[in-house]
Amino acid sequence: MNAHQTLKRAASLYYRTSQLNFNASSTLRSQSRLLHSQLRSLSSAAGSQVVNIRAPNKYQRPGSFASRSSLLQATISADAPRNDWTKEEIREIYQTPLMELVYSASTLHRRLFDPASVQLCTLMNIKTGGCSEDCSYCAQSSRYQTGVKATKISSVDEVLQAAKIAKENGSTRFCMGAAWRDMRGRKTNLKNIKAMVRGVRELGMEACVTLGMIDESQAAELRDAGLTAYNHNVDTSREHYPNVITTRTYDERLKTIDNVRQAGIHVCSGGILGLGENDADRVSFLYTVATMESHPESFPINALVPIKGTPLGDASAAKSESGEPESTVTFHDTVRMVATARLVLPGSVIRLAAGRINLTESEQALCFMAGANAIFTGEKMLTTPCSGWDEDKAMFDRWGLRPMLPDELHGSEKRQQHAGTEAGPEQERAM
Numbered sequence: 001m002n003a004h005q006t007l008k009r010a011a012s013l014y015y016r017t018s019q020l021n022f023n024a025s026s027t028l029r030s031q032s033r034l035l036h037s038q039l040r041s042l043s044s045a046a047g048s049q050v051v052n053i054r055a056p057n058k059y060q061r062p063g064s065f066a067s068r069s070s071l072l073q074a075t076i077s078a079d080a081p082r083n084d085w086t087k088e089e090i091r092e093i094y095q096t097p098l099m100e101l102v103y104s105a106s107t108l109h110r111r112l113f114d115p116a117s118v119q120l121c122t123l124m125n126i127k128t129g130g131c132s133e134d135c136s137y138c139a140q141s142s143r144y145q146t147g148v149k150a151t152k153i154s155s156v157d158e159v160l161q162a163a164k165i166a167k168e169n170g171s172t173r174f175c176m177g178a179a180w181r182d183m184r185g186r187k188t189n190l191k192n193i194k195a196m197v198r199g200v201r202e203l204g205m206e207a208c209v210t211l212g213m214i215d216e217s218q219a220a221e222l223r224d225a226g227l228t229a230y231n232h233n234v235d236t237s238r239e240h241y242p243n244v245i246t247t248r249t250y251d252e253r254l255k256t257i258d259n260v261r262q263a264g265i266h267v268c269s270g271g272i273l274g275l276g277e278n279d280a281d282r283v284s285f286l287y288t289v290a291t292m293e294s295h296p297e298s299f300p301i302n303a304l305v306p307i308k309g310t311p312l313g314d315a316s317a318a319k320s321e322s323g324e325p326e327s328t329v330t331f332h333d334t335v336r337m338v339a340t341a342r343l344v345l346p347g348s349v350i351r352l353a354a355g356r357i358n359l360t361e362s363e364q365a366l367c368f369m370a371g372a373n374a375i376f377t378g379e380k381m382l383t384t385p386c387s388g389w390d391e392d393k394a395m396f397d398r399w400g401l402r403p404m405l406p407d408e409l410h411g412s413e414k415r416q417q418h419a420g421t422e423a424g425p426e427q428e429r430a431m
Helices: 003-018 025-051 065-077 089-096 096-112 156-168 187-202 217-224 250-262 279-290 311-319 329-344 361-369 391-401 413-419 425-430
Strands: 119-128 173-178 206-210 230-231 266-268 271-273 298-303 348-353 372-376
Touching: 065 096, 065 329, 089 279, 089 348, 096 250, 096 329, 096 361, 119 187, 119 348, 119 391, 156 173, 156 187, 156 250, 156 372, 173 187, 173 230, 173 266, 187 230, 217 230, 217 250, 230 298, 250 266, 250 271, 266 298, 271 279, 279 348, 298 329, 329 361, 361 391
Parallel strands: 119 173, 119 372, 173 206, 206 230, 230 266, 271 298, 298 348, 348 372
Antiparallel strands: none
């Protein structure tokens, strides 16, 4: 019998012995330890016949598996959301080996949501270009030469016609974006936008707008018009933010979010991957959102689609072989963010936003498994391409997914508990 056959026989006996109950006799446990020792010796003697070398994994620190599993288990089984996360805890979850991370997030996701249900959202740019901000990723800034021409605000009829088309194609949420820094001195525009919101709500759809910074009184006006949600992303970490934007502070963004929340409007706030941030920035970004007074109802995850003429687009083009801007965000970056967000924001809707068009169908499916349950679909995002309705319908059919029903989301008591909020008068009106 050669060394390899002896090794196989010893291994078989050892693993049968190791299955014995922990309370077995000390004699048997001693035999098991002895066989284990022999197995290790034979492995060495067999040389290259037996190789068991783990590939390096930057997301797994030595000796941390037990504590991470404990944290994940507590997170999965929690009865209420947490707003007291530490960066260290979020980092532990974020650094979990990807398969375990996705499995854990999927387990929690199934507790709170129907995993086959995905909300379809459509975004319309109701006022393009001419923005005074210097967001280094945005083609709508007046500071950059991107070929995007500034336009006046769309008419109410034009917007409502687009909303009707979206509804006919299965979308239940209609989002309207305007390229403004803020709403100061825009009373006529605000009046028209309120009419748009009322019209969308009358179609039986959720209405969301993103208009830049708004104050308390403007938020109250939008609430009274029936607005479901207001989008204002924090974009990235507080630490990395000054490298991306200088014309609006991080705290100004948080103030707008607070104004929206205090008005009783659902908060939609997420960020963008691919702004030159590192993993520590992504953890810090999640920390900002996960420690808010109440978690946002909606958490959009964007993967930067770099556009030529913007600082980030030009920097990307300079590094690429083609001379054209190329995304640096990998699928693994996206699904890791989705899964971590699901675990630390258990009741929030995780939305795959800009950049989804660069994911394959199977990659999107894993994102849905990891906790994503909303997508933007239709003709385009604000200035970047978007997967179309027909394409998404075919994907849903192949993977056994279905569009989320209009009353499905906010009617879930479990989901409301994990969102950390109860439906007050303003929220009931917005549903």
